[in-house]
Amino acid sequence: MYRTVTGVVLLAAGVLTAPVAAAQENYSPELLHAVQRDLGLDAQQARARLQNDARAADVEHRARTAAADSFGGAWIQNGKLVVGITDAARAETVRSQGAEVAVVRHAHSRLKAAKQQLDSVKAPASVAGWRVDERRNSVVVEVARGARDAADFLAAARRFSPSVTVEEVGEAPRLLHDVRGGDAIYNGGSPCSVGFTVEGGGFVTAGHCGDKGDNVKGFNQVPMGSYAGSSFPANDYAWVKTNADWTAKPWVNRQNGTNVVVKGSAEAAVGAAVCRSGRTTGWHCGTVLAKDQTVNYGGGEGQVSGLTKSDACAESGDSGGSWVGGEGFTQAQGVLSGGSGTCRGGTATSFYQPVQEILTAYGLTLLVSK
Structure with missing residues (x-):
């Protein structure tokens, strides 16, 4: 069974149940309080979130190796780690590491190389930043709302990257x-x-x-x-x-x-x-x-x-x-x-x-x- 979500195809997948070292629960009260406050969680949810994130980091490391040059990114979705791959033939190998699998169009290495090329281009003030967005399988360029001087930079991005997404932001970042x-x-x-x-x-x-x-x-x-x-x-x-x-x-x-x-x-x-x-x-x-x-x-x-x-x-x-x-x-x-x-x-x-x-x-x- 296949379903398409934001440009990727999710294959039937497992949850984070692959054998991993038990997550340490030495969470300080200050950390748990901050997670509850800022993520809108209760104490039990905060602890579960931290444990799940720790397991996901371990699974990602192994799944990335299993995907090899087919690796297309990784992200947590609905509490489960999703690993993108460009070659569906690697799905079982990646899934065996405990991750869900999504078939994507572009390898992460290809998008990263495009982003690095874009780093050499001087951006106008209206461009707030750019990144490889693993969920979207695209290079995302953040542009101030209403900007009129970003066309040349966006053209460069499209020359370098096979996929470019423009994201409007209301406020430019500052130090x-x-x-x-x-x-x-x-x-x-x-x-x-x-x-x-x-x-x-x-x-x-x-x-x-x-x-x-x-x-x-x-x-x-x-x-x-x-x-x-x-x-x-x-x-x-x-x-x-x-x-x-x-x-x-x-x-x-x-x-x-x-x-x-x-x-x-x-x-x-x-x-x-x-x-x-x-x-x-x-x-x-x-x-x-x-x-x-x-x-x-x-x-x-x-x-x-x-x-x-x-x-x-x-x-x-x-x-x-x-x-x-x-x-x-x-x-x-x-x-x-x-x-x-x-x-x-x-x-x-x-x-x-x-x-x-x-x-x-x-x-x-x-x-x-x-």
């Missing part, structure tokens, strides 16, 4: 970036640093880094949002509302390939050790020397009150960066305002704006690790 304390930000050509991320998408930093409404770019010069509030002098704090391309993380860059995970904002006492992170000088530590200090910045910048004083060093561009303290340096302390000296030797002094004052001023909630 996504993380926001973490200590990373660089740019307002025009002036660098500063991220302080701490907040719930709802954004972060706090120093007020002298930008005025309300100023646009901000991230460490990679990609636009990330704008200043939603800023106060300087008198205070030295601000917050930036980020756009959808950036995801706030409860992290501070330790500048060595690792992050500090922010867990709270318990204030460190005078005499306690604190560390700071910034885009210019990286990670440096010192001691809390005093609190509620008023600083008179030179050059007509003005006075800022309520700052905490430390002997950790800092330099230009570190402004706005994170200060942490407490157990494991997981407690947010404040954002760098200014200081004197350098990190290249000698005596240094620095000042930071306590983070809790910033959060209160703008009605923000610190993003912490749950």
Whole structure:
């Protein structure tokens, strides 16, 4: 008995019952919760789905070998693994591995080669991407709805591939970036640093880094949002509302390939050790020397009150960066305002704006690790 589904012919087939190693059930609660939430399953269904997918991966490996150069792709359909073949004579061999079998027109290797040729063609902005679609047995080109400049690219695709399917998409893909304390930000050509991320998408930093409404770019010069509030002098704090391309993380860059995970904002006492992170000088530590200090910045910048004083060093561009303290340096302390000296030797002094004052001023909630 044969039936045609989306351009392929399914032959009478078996389910995933071929002997395979028992699937391990060491699924973490976090994994099971995510699968239930995002795939709309209950706990039993989520566990069964993961077990079935593990078996399918094992069957696919063996069935692909059995199909040899006739292999036309593999996909899970209605809980069963389907393997496409271009040569029906191989059906029994492939089916014996535990897969359903579908007769398809084009070998996967042929479509993959066409896709690789297409990779060398410069695509217009309206083309979002292209792939070998194993279910459709075709090279699929994703094109923005209403596009008028994709004709040449589609013509190239049809030259390379024996089967091309055009799929309209409503939104072009974009790169996504993380926001973490200590990373660089740019307002025009002036660098500063991220302080701490907040719930709802954004972060706090120093007020002298930008005025309300100023646009901000991230460490990679990609636009990330704008200043939603800023106060300087008198205070030295601000917050930036980020756009959808950036995801706030409860992290501070330790500048060595690792992050500090922010867990709270318990204030460190005078005499306690604190560390700071910034885009210019990286990670440096010192001691809390005093609190509620008023600083008179030179050059007509003005006075800022309520700052905490430390002997950790800092330099230009570190402004706005994170200060942490407490157990494991997981407690947010404040954002760098200014200081004197350098990190290249000698005596240094620095000042930071306590983070809790910033959060209160703008009605923000610190993003912490749950």
